[in-house]
Amino acid sequence: MWACTAQAQGLRSTGQLNLPRSTAAATPTQQGTADFIVALVNSEPVTNNEVRQRLLRVEQQIAQEGTAMPARDVLVREVLEQIINERAQTQQASELGITVDEAAVTQAEQAIAAQNQLSPDELRRRLAAEGIDINRFRNNLRNQILLQRVQERQVDSRVRVTDADIDDFIREQRGNNDLASLELNLAHVLVAVPEGATPERIQELQARAQGVADRARAGADFAQLARESSDAPERANGGLFGMRPANRLPTLFVDATRTLNAGGVAGPLRSPAGFHVLKVIEKKQAGMPDAVVTQTRARHILLRTGPQLSQADAVARLAGFRQQIASGQANFEALAREHSQDGSASQGGDLGWAGPGMFVPEFEQAMNALRPGEMSAPLVSRFGVHLIRVDERRQATLTQREQRDMVRGLAREKKLEDALRVWTQDTRSRAYVEYRDPPQP
Known part of the structure; x- marks a missing residue:
């Protein structure tokens, strides 16, 4: 999808902003085809324009990945089914009383801006230049957050990994x-x-x-x-x-x-x-952790956002710290001790030696992209905004306990995938779906 899924409220950011012009909030006149209903999900309509816009995004993503493009009629059916599944899930979220307020959407929007090194105003101007309606953009964010929240409540919170699960996973992989x-x-x-x-x-x-x-x-x-x-x-x-x-x-x-x-x-x-x-x-x-892994020793300065500090202000403060450190006017460790809102502050932001999977994905991805001695740009995560510096890297042999801890994470991911698939199928089976006129992409 676009690079606009942010790690705010659990949404992952995927890099630079790259919103396709073809996914703008096109009007029926611009598209050249009058809109019409292609399906009903519990009496809620799915329109042809929705399918067209989603299809264009999916096609662009496939083209960017360089993978083979499926036949368009096949892709249209898959996109329609995806929208129907999502519609059934958001309806279940409403039934459970799960909501997404404007503050959460704004936080997600700010996270996208920061992750793409833009201010919120610059992000909106960029969207406008790409022909993307801000209200539709925010509604898409709202739906992403809503889907994640209902999945977390109905699936993630119920998945447990036991020692027996770890043993089964190891036996399965070794017997593969x-x-x-x-x-x-x-x-x-x-x-x-x-x-x-x-x-x-x-x-x-x-x-x-x-x-x-x-x-x-x-x-x-x-x-x-x-x-x-x-x-x-x-x-x-x-x-x-x-x-x-x-x-x-x-x-x-x-x-x-x-x-x-x-x-x-x-x-x-x-x-x-x-x-x-x-x-x-x-x-x-494949699927088993390496016995020898690359470990990274990094430091960070964390600013937590809230009523007293907006995300944009946190990004600006950390950008200022970065400039001071780069110019030799300030010391990373001293700034971390003075300003970081994290337990590592007393150690100058030192996070110790960390292996794969120890940090949230957006933090780990940014950290892994740095060479020793380099600093990141301000990074938004679910915990706040970070400035990261990598100090050292080494190869380390995992103990049996450490390997089992890594396998626990792999086993959990597998159980989550299985549980999410079952829940998605169950949610869809309980929804009343009526197909109308076929989509005309």
Whole structure:
């Protein structure tokens, strides 16, 4: 969608403002087609113009992503169904008494402006220049917030992840046989069999390969075994292939190692080239956290917004701090101690070493884009407005507990996706939907 979903009230901001001209609040005359009702959702209409505007946004998003464009009639049906689902969900929000006041919409609008390094007035002028009606823009924001709030109440708050869920997730991922999601780092010893070798010579070479396998299983240094015994080109590198997708490795190697854990040894295996002995150095399945992760040590200054400090004022203050620090007139740590409204203030804004997933997505995305020593522009999150500086980065091996904590987050995301899909289907099934004239995009 547009880069106008802000992390205000839980909406995520996705970068620079990029509102397509084709999604402006076009009138029926501008579109060249009189508007009409294409569906009713519990007696509430969905109009052809709604479908057209959403379709244009979706098409632009697909084009920006560079993915294949579906047939237009297929896309029209998908867009209509998406609108119908959303309409049923917002109706349920009304039934539950969930509302979005003007202050929440204004906060979301300000968040978008700040995230795109614009003032609220500049944002409105930009929208006007793109032909986008501000009232329609704010209504879209209101619906986004409303959908998020009803989903949080009906789905997010009910999802719990137990230790049994974590164990099930790990077993599922380890048992996943999808080669497209499996990566292996194998070490390899090849005992080559010359063309035309006699049976006696083949037996001798097989015994040599078996000796290598036995020594490897007994704990011998595999890299040394490769350098001493392998006839393969990678012998100089200790026999290492490096991490590769399983579908880029010989089927013989994958079939022999896919059920082994790291450290497992397979072979000798016979191929036309000779006898192979393999050791699994590293194994990674998509969906599982890496045992080694990049950790970042960062500092921040947080200003919380509210009646005493608007978001725009917080952004302006932090932009001033940034300029003072960059020019050498002020020190980041000192400003954090004096002004930051966060528990890290007493440590000069130091957040300690943090791995992936420890911060909210919008904060982590901005932090990861910085090199050590760099500062961010003022960043809006659900907690307020931040100024971030990255101090250091390092590679760290996760403890078993840390890996389980990361898996807990992955398992929760999976349960949320499943629960949201079930709730969406249930909400739709309980709505009365009447299709009228087909959309004419």
